[in-house]
Amino acid sequence: MTTSTAPATGSGDARRPMRADARRNYDRLLEAGRVAFAERGGEASMEEIAKHADVGVGTLYRHFPRRIDLVEAVYRSDVDTLVAEADKLVDLEPWSALSGWLQAFIRYAQSKRVFLTELREAFEKNPELALDSRVRIGAAASSVLVRAQQAGAARTDIDAADLMHLIGGMCMARAATLEQNERLLGLVLDGIKIQP
Amino acid sequence: MTTSTAPATGSGDARRPMRADARRNYDRLLEAGRVAFAERGGEASMEEIAKHADVGVGTLYRHFPRRIDLVEAVYRSDVDTLVAEADKLVDLEPWSALSGWLQAFIRYAQSKRVFLTELREAFEKNPELALDSRVRIGAAASSVLVRAQQAGAARTDIDAADLMHLIGGMCMARAATLEQNERLLGLVLDGIKIQP
């Protein structure tokens, strides 16, 4: 594991590990944040998120000093999940892995649209966040795509950057719904697939 | 004049004209809003804007019931200005008019970047705003471009849509400064110009 969502405490460094209750609350808050942003986007209030995590606002602010820090943490953890998904799919045959990962990507992209304004702010405050995520997602995309290509299941005249560009752009289009995106993904997959 | 920034009272319709003080305050508020958004973007508060216009908040809210209404009005008026600029330049020779208008366009685009978040919200609430502005700006662009083309001063294998796409995209690029954009505009103009 590399750059990750892990709070404040690296592998074997100076600082102690978090206390058990702190760790538990951190995880709860992150999850509550994810749900809240997904459901209510920028409308989600800090009080609301704390309540959902069964925690006082004070605790929320101890872990995430500013609202934007929570936004960033949720985003980082979503990217982690997406990247990890590529590893999980390694057991499937190459084509299924590619197709499965792109589905995961679409869900990821869809969830981002809801709190895009907040996210944009986070990127502005911390440009490294955008760059870093792009690289990591690109690597994951590449890993599933190349495997499919090497297995002769996907055409070789596209690369991961093309794919992200195509599908990412599609997902960001103004009125795109999840269903529509999944349908269009099917179309794209048909275009990429090499019939056995 | 067509769709415009004019508040609540058309040409010769049912409603009376605005009272003189109301008209004056409306204009002041619009101007104060423009300045405030340009300087402080989304940070600008309603109290602050009202004070700058030498007016109470109550008056601000009478004219612009919600913050977003002020954002929209400022934006509409900026578009008005940009579109009117094309008419003003009609006395110049065709190439100067084209070049001058594109400079105005760049200033317009630059000012939009500052309160992009607010603007995005306004577009979301009122899609007709984005569409309408695009059409009007496109028409203005077309008028100056076509004239330059007919005068043999600009190459004819591009149209207004291409131009807006190129220059608009350039202005929206993440870290673009006004100077950089003006320099790049020079570059684009060189590419479009037909030497006499």
Next chain:
DNA sequence: TTACGATACGGAGGGTGCTTCCGTTTACGC
């Protein structure tokens, strides 16, 4: 010119949401 009704003004205050502060509670090493 004055008087009067319609219109507009102003700013105190309600409501909400982010953030801070600090007294209380809890986990963990001895």
Next chain:
DNA sequence: GCGTAAACGGAAGCACCCTCCGTATCGTAA
């Protein structure tokens, strides 16, 4: 068990959006 550092919780501070209504001003008709 005990002591201490770490973490918790929520009341209160603050800033901002917006509303409300008593007061002031404009425009008009006598």
